[in-house]
Amino acid sequence: MxxxxxxxxxxxxxxxxxxxxxxxxxxxxxxxxxxxxxxxxxxxxxxxxxxxxxxxxxxxxxxxxxxxxxxxxHPISRHEMLDLYQTRSYIEARCIVQAIQRGSVDWEADVLAAMHRMRKAKNLINQGFTGLLQWETKHQNFHATIASGCGSQSLLQIRQSLYERTARYRLLWLRNSMASNDYFNKIHSEHQQLVDCVLSRDTVRAEKLMFAHLQAPPQTLDKKLDHVVTTCHAKKPSA
Known part of the structure; x- marks a missing residue:
């Protein structure tokens, strides 16, 4: 037992x-x-x-x-995935705009530190499911750090709820995509662009970049969700 x-x-x-x-x-x-x-x-x-x-x-x-x-x-579906990610994209974009408008110099430093930790953890994506989850923790800490500067607890609570509801789709996306170094480098480039917007306080570009960045998982999984689910469930992680 x-x-x-x-x-x-x-x-x-x-x-x-x-x-x-x-x-x-x-x-x-x-x-x-x-x-x-x-x-x-x-x-x-x-x-x-x-x-x-x-x-x-x-x-x-x-x-x-x-x-x-x-x-x-709870089952997953293409309709739910697209709906959740569309809503989350709007919320994350709003968070970064308010964070740039309200965030302090200390917040900027926190964003840079989170970016550095995530970049240094790149090797984790090639270490199986456990490594992927460890990288994802640093990835989500990066996004949470950006959002933390928005100064709105209500907005952050909505963001957290959407983050949790999209987690299973994000996991499928990670296992289906992030083993590719080319794809990882593309996502990393987007993260660097977001940091550049934070440092230059460019709300217009940041809003557009964040919305587009959050659309990566549904765009990758769209129209092949059933196949990805079947493949990943065949490799279901052990407890």
Whole structure:
């Protein structure tokens, strides 16, 4: 029997982020049935905390509940992907505009540091799924650092929600595209252009660049989402 990854006696508040991260990282694939006995063993918890955590993830649209049939991971679709990324592109573009208008010199320094950490982590993309996730953490920290200068908690909360809802599509994009050095260099060039806009305080160019940059995943996956999902699920990451 596998040792539970959580602490025995986990409450729902402790379990929810663990379960959410496993869904976002593809441990549980889209539309997969979530079997209570397996979840109890994996997380070392009882039915009560599991149901409470799953109900919270239903609210966050990561899990669906089926009458008399339990819980299932929320399916993915081309329509949802395009809708989420279109909305997220608008929000990220708004964040960088406000950040450039309001951000301090310290914020600029934080953006430069995040860019440096991401650039130094390039070798991680060639180290399998775990390395890809480690690079993605630095990648998202870069974008979060840019957005942090906007000065609006409401805007940042909306951004975070959209980031989480696009995470599974982004994971498919990463596994399908980022192993290519040419593609990685293209994305890195876009990141450098965003940094240049931050330093020159060019809101007009930054807004256009950020919107276009956020369209890379849906443009790559569009019209071949089903094939990419099938291929990646065949190589489902181990827990």
């Amino acid at each position: 596998n040792k539970p990854i959580g602490n025995t006696g986990n409450t729902a508040s402790q379990l929810t982020p663990q379960l959410k991260q496993d869904i976002l990282n593809g441990i549980f694939k889209a539309d997969e049935k979530l079997v209570m006995s397996h979840l109890k063993q994996r997380y070392g918890v009882g039915i009560g905390p599991l149901r409470e955590a799953l109900s919270q993830l239903v609210v966050e649209k990561l899990v669906i509940v089926e009458n008399q049939r339990g819980f299932r991971v």
